Amino acid sequence: xxxxxxxxxxxxxxxxxxxxxxxxxxxxxxxxxxxxxxxxxxxxxxxxxxxxxxxxxxxxxxxxxxxxxxxxxxxxxxxxxxxxxxxxxxxxxxxxxxxxxxxxxxxxxxxxxxxxxxxxxxxxxxxxxxxxxxxxxxxxxxxxxxxxxxxxxxxxxxxx
Numbered sequence: 001x002x003x004x005x006x007x008x009x010x011x012x013x014x015x016x017x018x019x020x021x022x023x024x025x026x027x028x029x030x031x032x033x034x035x036x037x038x039x040x041x042x043x044x045x046x047x048x049x050x051x052x053x054x055x056x057x058x059x060x061x062x063x064x065x066x067x068x069x070x071x072x073x074x075x076x077x078x079x080x081x082x083x084x085x086x087x088x089x090x091x092x093x094x095x096x097x098x099x100x101x102x103x104x105x106x107x108x109x110x111x112x113x114x115x116x117x118x119x120x121x122x123x124x125x126x127x128x129x130x131x132x133x134x135x136x137x138x139x140x141x142x143x144x145x146x147x148x149x150x151x152x153x154x155x156x157x158x159x160x
Contacts, residue, residue, distance in 0.1 A: 002105045005059035005071070010048050012068040013061060017043045020071075020088035028125060034150045039086060051075075058109060062089070062098050069093040072102050074110055081117040082110050103136055111160040124154035133158075 005013055021040035025031070032041045051057045051073060062070030069090045075083040084106050089098045110118050122129050124143050134140070138156040145152050 001063050002060050002070075002101065003063065005052065005061050005073075007049070007052070009061055009068060010045050010052070013048055013059070013071050014043055014045050016061075016068060016071045016090055017086050017088045019090055021086075023091055024123060024126065028123065028151060030150060035148075037148055043086070057085075058113065060102070060105060060109070062102055064093065064098075067093075070098045070102050072106050074106060074113070074115075076113070076115070077119070079117075080115050081119055082113070082115040083119040083121070084110075099132075100136070103133075107136075107158065107160055116160055118158040118160055120156040120158065122154040122156065124152035126154075130154060130156070 018040055021038065025035070025038060025040045030038050030040070036042065052059055055075070057073045057075055059073040060071070061068045070088065070093065072087045073085045075085055077083060084103070087099060087102055087106070089102070107118060120133055120138055122133065130140060133156050136158070138158040140154065141157050142155045143152050144155070
């Protein structure tokens with residue numbers, strides 16, 4: 001079941017994001033030292049609460065048998081666009097279709113909220129993730145290399 005995040009869910013959401021993105025960090029050799037701004041290391045309760053209460057980001061969790069095991073949020077942008085953020089599934093719950101359910105829900109919610117385009121940022125070197133989003137209809141539109149990341153940021157878009 002996918003539902004809106006409640007304030008009391010924030011600690012569990014931080015855990016989902018950190019654990020999920022930690023596997024990516026491990027796969028690609030990112031550490032707190034070489035990538036302190038990477039999601040696995042930079043996500044905190046304070047940050048998510050600020051996104052919820054100050055930015056009013058729509059945030060959703062996937063709950064299975066009472067366990068919060070998936071998460072995503074939307075960042076509303078200009079020109080009827082939004083950005084998909086922190087799609088995450090706990091490692092023990094992967095390969096069950098939860099991630100697909102989350103992004104399908106995100107596309108549907110974004111459209112319901114008036115968005116025509118979903119922007120998606122990825123670790124460019126994560127070819128498997130890029131392929132996954134492409135199968136969901138997203139198109140790769142570019143890259144950018146930031147000095148503070150040991151990877152290239154890839155950018156994708158999906159028309160809603």
